[in-house]
Amino acid sequence: MKPLLRALVALSMLAAIGPVPSALAQENGVLTTEREKIGYMVGMDVGRSIAPAAPDLDRAAFERAVRNAFSGGQPLLTEEEAKAVAPALMQRIALRNGQPVPGLAPGVEPPAVPKDKVGFLVGADAGRSLAPIRDELDVRVFMQGVADVLDGRKLQLTDQEADALRQSFSARVRTKLQAEAAAAGRKNASEGAAFLARNKATKGVFTTPSGLQYMVLRQGAGPRPRPDANVRVHYHGTLLDGTVFDSSYDRGQPAEFGLDKVIAGWTEGLGLMPVGAKYRFWVPSELAYGDRAGMGPIGPNSTLVFDVELLQIL
Known part of the structure; x- marks a missing residue:
């Protein structure tokens, strides 16, 4: 599976980790270009995927981590911090969903998690997953799509519009990545x-x-x-x-x-x-x-x- 498909499939797997919001989100933005529509559509997908973690997540930290991953920066969270935050976050999500809490006795509250660290953790995962298509995304509009989903606002794309855009976008980028992979293969x-x-x-x-x-x-x-x-x-x-x-x-x-x-x-x-x-x-x-x-x-x-x-x- 090529990078685009891995990135898009990964969106549906992020729910196990957490959610995101944005300091740059506009209350009533208007999507005018194809690039803006693509960014918003991907933001909708990510927002739905990470919604279970939204109560524990700092949106500014999430956005910072996404941008950091896009630029190839060093992780904003150490491995030790990630290993401590991830299990606690999973426990809190399970408790909110009324599910058995792994590693926690009945009636015991899971530990609190620093919201900025949750934002860094979830944002890094989202950023790495989306890195292959980062040049196709307007991060500001992407974050608007995330925020609109998490805040329950009226979405600027219907599900039908988003589905059609997702299919055409996937096909276009898949063709591009296949051509790039073929050129890299010849060079290698x-x-x-x-x-x-x-x-x-x-x-x-x-x-x-x-x-x-x-x-x-x-x-x-x-x-x-x-x-x-x-x-x-x-x-x-x-x-x-x-x-x-x-x-x-x-x-x-x-x-x-x-x-x-x-x-x-x-x-x-x-x-x-x-x-x-x-x-x-x-x-x-x-x-x-x-x-x-x-x-x-x-x-x-x-x-x-x-x-x-x-x-x-x-």
Whole structure:
């Protein structure tokens, strides 16, 4: 699923986290341009999705977090703060809805939550979900749509108008994103092929018949895993430009998985390693995610780089 669809689908999932209002909302704005109508329509969708959290949410903080996510800023809430706020918010939403409150004894009130932190939490999620279409949105009008829904005001688009706009907008942006993905895929494939051709001549680099390249950083003395083995590893994964997309080292916890459940480059590469070894792998896109986008910043046809330690065969 491409970014636009992920963004629009994510709107319907935000109810589990919370709501939003806006200091810039106009009481009786008039939608005159297509861009304004799109922004308002998306605001309606988000407002309906986050309504369960509205009583606990500061709208100015929500808007600040959305704008911050759109600009690629650092999170306004630390991971520790988010981990503390999210469960308390879920408990408060469940209690208001007359549902069993997870992790709370009957008759016990859930803890209060700082409204600005709830706004930062919910706004960050909304902003990240909508980031792929941020250039299509007028944030002021988007916030007006959110506010009109949360405040129960008369909406400036009927449901029928919003549905028609949503469908045409989705189709248009999907076409645009598909074209951008195809161009990125061609660029990544060309850059990856050129890099692997150069890297092949580097001292200490070996190339397998499939095109996988590897270097022994530390040799091991244990057995080698079979293609269907389960293993425990530490690893660090980057793009060719050094962008980190995944790292068990950063998480401080080794990973465990079956070699028949991962990309082909890993299945082959780990099979070359004795327990205790540490290798570096350069994985061509056809042994990774191919023309599909992978996790995080992995674009179509990306060549991936991994440093891998094989700790144990399980």
